[in-house]
Amino acid sequence: MAAEMFYDDNADLSVIQGKNVAVLGYGSQGHAHALSLRDSGVDVRVGLPEGSKSRAKAEAQGLRVVTPAEACEEADVIVVLAPDPAQRALYKEAIEPNLVDGDALVFGHGFNIRFGYIKPPAGVDVFMVAPKGPGHLVRREYSEGRGVPVLVAVEQDATGKAWDLALAYAKGIGGLRAGGIKTTFTEETETDLFGEQAVLCGGVSALVQAGFETLTEAGYQPEVAYFECLHELKLIVDLMYEGGIAKQRWSVSDTAEYGDYVSGPRIIDASVKARMKDVLNDITDGTFAARFIADQDAGAPEFAEFRKASESHPIEAVGKDLRALMAWVKSHDADDYVEGTAAR
């Protein structure tokens, strides 16, 4: 079945320009949605707790900041862009008491609805506009006149106008410049978790680290291993982004292309695909969600251990030194990103 796609011409920005929008959270996605909606002529306020370290940044970028409860009270469109594990408490404390029939509750990912941590009342619209890219690039693409594709889903259409509002929202953050695909909260949540765990984040990071370790353990220079297994990955993936795997194979040498066919399936073999299916099962049956939320509720000790181990991998120190020598390889988000920490 062909996907149902939406582009700028399918949406009317004035539908959201007439609303009071509260964006809760000002991190990766929150800052991107708030700034791009504002630049699309929407009345935006940002909801952050009194002590939030994001307050100064949002204010410096020209946005009005109030507490989450105040933002929800003022708004008829409430956008939940705090971290997924924080959303359950945020909903109970600030959103639910201020929801009135006809309001819209908006998500950037379906986790809390799909796994039942948030159960909105029947009188509100519930929809999702989920960018298929990191928030800092969602904002960068919008600012440069482009966009990151989005998945759009309506879980509840209490007003009968939820789709028009969802599409207007998607247009407001630049998503319909690239294309919006109609989906469900279930499809978005399960595919997004699978993609980030098996391929985009977990799979790629483990592949890069294993390649780096294999070369350095065999006695090759760490700097050579870094360029080979990490730095050049961006250049290869850029070609895949532009023209699929086929364009990458067109540009690399015949030697590389032949080696790709011979050795790729030796690395990513049937056993890897079997474990990918296990990962997908843990997502769909709720095992992953339960483990993540239990760890978060306990103060995230397992998460902290994972981060510490990952940040102390030798590839990070080698890369830091090499990137410092390449003036053009700079962080676009230098005000925001602290080298050597995954924590935002």
Ligand SMILES: NC(=O)C1=CN([C@@H]2O[C@H](COP(=O)(O)OP(=O)(O)OC[C@H]3O[C@@H](n4cnc5c(N)ncnc54)[C@H](OP(=O)(O)O)[C@@H]3O)[C@@H](O)[C@H]2O)C=CC1
């Ligand atoms: N990161 C991404 O690129 C993507 C994320 N998503 C989804 O978007 C949503 C947001 O994720 P992401 O942008 O990564 O989140 P972040 O981790 O970047 O969010 C951090 C922000 O939320 C604030 N915050 C934390 N707790 C609260 C609270 N209780 N009330 C209000 N604000 C709070 C933080 O404030 P402080 O500075 O004080 O800590 C900070 O401003 C999630 O549903 C995620 O799955 C979807 C697509 C991609």
Ligand SMILES: CC[C@](O)(C(C)=O)C(=O)O
């Ligand atoms: C790939 C990770 C992601 O799903 C994303 C940027 O799309 C996320 O949750 O951050």
Ligand SMILES: [Mg+2]
């Ligand atoms: Mg994603």
Ligand SMILES: [Mg+2]
């Ligand atoms: Mg995700």
